[in-house]
Amino acid sequence: MSTIEQVALLAKVSVATVSRVVNNSAYVSEATRERVEQAIKKLNYQPNALGKLLRKETTSMVLILLHSVDNPFFATIVQGIEKVAHENDYNVLICNTYGDTEREQHYLKMLRNHLVDGVVFISNTCTSDEINYLNATFPVVQVVEYLTDIDAAHYSIDFYQAGRDLMDILYKNGHRSIGFVHTGSTEIVSSKEKFRAYKDFMKERRLPLITNYPDECLFGYANAKKIAGDLLDKHPKTTAFFATSDLLACGIIDELNFRGKSVPKDAMVVGFDNTSYAYVGKPNITSVELNSFQLGAMAMEYLMSKIKNKPVAHNNKCLIPYQIIERESTKKDSR
Amino acid sequence: MSTIEQVALLAKVSVATVSRVVNNSAYVSEATRERVEQAIKKLNYQPNALGKLLRKETTSMVLILLHSVDNPFFATIVQGIEKVAHENDYNVLICNTYGDTEREQHYLKMLRNHLVDGVVFISNTCTSDEINYLNATFPVVQVVEYLTDIDAAHYSIDFYQAGRDLMDILYKNGHRSIGFVHTGSTEIVSSKEKFRAYKDFMKERRLPLITNYPDECLFGYANAKKIAGDLLDKHPKTTAFFATSDLLACGIIDELNFRGKSVPKDAMVVGFDNTSYAYVGKPNITSVELNSFQLGAMAMEYLMSKIKNKPVAHNNKCLIPYQIIERESTKKDSR
DNA sequence: AACGGTAATGTAATCGATTACATTCTAAAG
DNA sequence: CTTTAGAATGTAATCGATTACATTACCGTT
Structure with a gap:
């Protein structure tokens, strides 16, 4: 060279x-x-960019930190982020943290070391104090998942209300034995809020909770089936399921089919995130569209303002509207 | 600071x-x-890492370049890469190129600028000359997708043989009117080889080709349905489909169902990559498992050897075994 | 011829680290 | 009381760029 x-x-x-x-x-x-x-x-x-970067104080790059790209739902957020980044001649680096604090810290070092100009958290394992500190020193933004009690900006939706809306659909279809199924981290705001919605909804109607949450939250499709099976063993009369993701919903439907029950005739199921699983699964799954492209774009707009020290266009603790997409899995007259 | x-x-x-x-x-x-x-x-x-990196000549980071993380199939490759990277105290940065040469060049600049120690191409838009040049100067490796006529190493499978194996399954189940459906780039080795397998297989048996390839290769699920619909309009007696991905296979099954045909009774479908779509779709889809975790790991092992100037353990143009996973979508006695 | 203005180029400081080499200090050995 | 090895610390060059400032060259005015 x-x-x-x-x-x-x-x-x-x-x-x-x-x-x-x-x-x-x-x-x-x-x-x-x-x-x-x-x-x-x-x-x-x-x-050599190093020489240049050392002299200049900007890199035209931002980091996206997320659990793992294997969730196709994240891809849409990333696309929204990238759209705005590219408009500003910025590029993005995507980093899987696998929920591992150490790995996250390693990537955050890039921020502290000025190797990138800012960070978008799609999920994080930081403490509140840590994010507060980072946020005070560097451009930082949270999208979809966020910590509530901190200064850092976030762009997301009202998971609680969305959860209640889904429960409403199941309830209005006559269901009273409704299960709640979750796999993965229980530490994230989305899962907490979804569960709070479920719990409140059931308690207000004096209905019993049927759930694995938060005791046993394994990961993945196979475990979703297992958990659904366990719940059905314990509560055979459960006729509706609130799954915290579309893939989980697919797993539950599989398990129901395996036990000779058909959806939506014998049981109804709702998912979340409106990923491709929601329409690839049979029957198609009722889900919640978060407008994640827009969320990603808004978060990145905020971050660009921070980076360029410009006034921020929109409120920086922002919950945007979502849409409930009703599909076959909750349609009474279907099939 | x-x-x-x-x-x-x-x-x-x-x-x-x-x-x-x-x-x-x-x-x-x-x-x-x-x-x-x-x-x-x-x-x-x-x-400040910049000062350090300027002095040292290593960054302990590598780049992964791919089309877009929205294909869950890529996630497994990335995980394999990351496993080996982490064992070597390396971290990886994932970059979506969206098949855009300019964007790819921007990221490759990080390599030329010593901001990263090496690059893993999961897909690329480079010319052969360019990769050859990069490969002569920097640690570079290709995984799954690759250019054939160049010096750079690659780790992949024999897409041609895998394609023929799938055709065999359809043929042995008595199908003679077999369609080939592809969306997305036609410039990548996997799609070329799959099509070559299809074409050779059909020609050897003097059967007519039924395909959109390579004339009209749009992207995504919705287009898959449209293409399947078009093929069925032109060739209503088509009773089997070779889809180049599992998601496509799901789209084709949807379209078949829409037209009152059921899979596998009235028509059979095979997919590729053995992604979660293959078992989320109903019926489950026969597919090809590439062992992509292992491919990612092997590619990264090669890259680490190059970075550390150590002898390379395995042949650097390597096609590893794959597995055909037969599922309901090609089972005669199912349903 | 002297002057001034501007185009064109050069010199050297700077960014924030690492590290070869130089220097000082300490304590044990002779 | 030297001598000396090696521990402890400092000085300054270095990595490869950018850029403030200095300098030179050139040309047109008066």
Whole structure:
């Protein structure tokens, strides 16, 4: 790899002139420019970003921290973030933390080290204090998942109300034995709020809770089936399920089918996030559309304002409207 | 943000000593160490990685370039890559290129600029010459998708043979009117090889080709249904479909159901990649398991060897075994 | 010829670390 | 009381860029 010095040497000019040619930043005579460009081509010179970044104080890159990209729901948020980033000539780096604090800290070091200009948390394992500290020093924003009791901005939806809306659908369809099924972390705001919605709804109607939450929250599709099976063993008369994701809903339907029950005739199921699983699953699954592209875009807009020290356009603790998408899994007359 | 100089000043030592404390790299007396650590704590000092990286020539980070994380199939490859990376104290940055050359070039600049130590291509838009050049200068590896006529290493499977195996299943089940459905890029080796397998298989048996490939390769689920619909309009007697992905297979099954045909009774369908769609879809879909976790791990092992200048353990143009997973969508006696 | 203005280029400080080399200090050995 | 090894610390060069400031070259005015 050649350096600016080698180029300067070959072109018989100073490094300053080479820099001027590369960055088009000041007067350079046509003849010199030509000579420098020749030298650059000959040496196949690529400016080393480290030198540049060390001098400048900006990188035109932001980090996206999330649990893992294997959830297709996250992909849409990322796309929203990327759209706004690209409009601002920024690029994004996506990092899987797998909910591992140590790994998250490693990536956050990139922020503290000025290797990136800001961070979007789609999920995090930080303490409130830590995010508060980061937020005081660096551009930081949370999207979809967020910590409530902190200064950092967030863009999300009202998971509690969305949860109640789903419960309403099941209830209005006559269901009284409604189960709540969740896998994965119980520490995230979405799962807490969904459960609070379920719990409140059932308690207000003096109905018994039927759930694995939060005692046994394994991960993945196979475990979803197992949990649904366990609940059905304990509460065989359960006729409706609130699953906290579409994939879980698919697992529950599978288990119901396995036990000879058909959806929505014998039991109804709702999911969450309106991912492709919601319409790939048979029957299609009633779900909640979060407008995650828009959420990602709004969060990134906020972050860009912070980075560029401009006033922030919208409220920085923002819950935007969601849509309930009713599908076959809660339609009485279907099939 | 405080610098090493401020710490040195506060602790009344030289920057060299601070650096020694931080990196534990040479003799430092207990008393001094204490004093420096106090100063670090008081100033909340975080070493600026740029300074360090500029001096050192390694970053302990690699880039993963792929089309977009919205394909859950990629997530497993990434996990394999990450496993080996973490074992070597490396971290990975995932970058969506959306098949956009310009964006890809931007990220590759990070490689040329020494912001990362190497690159894993899961898909690329580079020319052969470009990859050859990169490969000559930097640690580079391709996984799953690859360019054939170049020096760079790749880890993948024999898509051609896998395609023929799938065709065999459909053929042995008595199907003669077999359609081939693809959406997305036609420029990638997997789609080329799958199609070649289909074409050869059909031609050897003097059967007519029924396909949209490569004339009209739109993206996504909705388009899959449309394409399947078009093929069925033109060739109503088509009784089997080779879909190049599981999600496509789901779309085709949907369209078949819409037209009153049931799978596998009236028509059979096979997918590819053995993603969660393959078992979420109803009926479950026969697919090809690529062992993508292992592929990712092997590719990253190769990359680590290159980065550390160690001899490479396995052949660097490697096609590993795959598995055909037969499910309901090709089972004659099912339902 | 002297002057001034501007275009063109160069010099050297700077960013924040690491580290080769130099220097000082300490304590044990002779 | 030297001598000396090696522990402890400091000085300054270095990585590869950018850029403030200095300098030179050139040209047109008066």
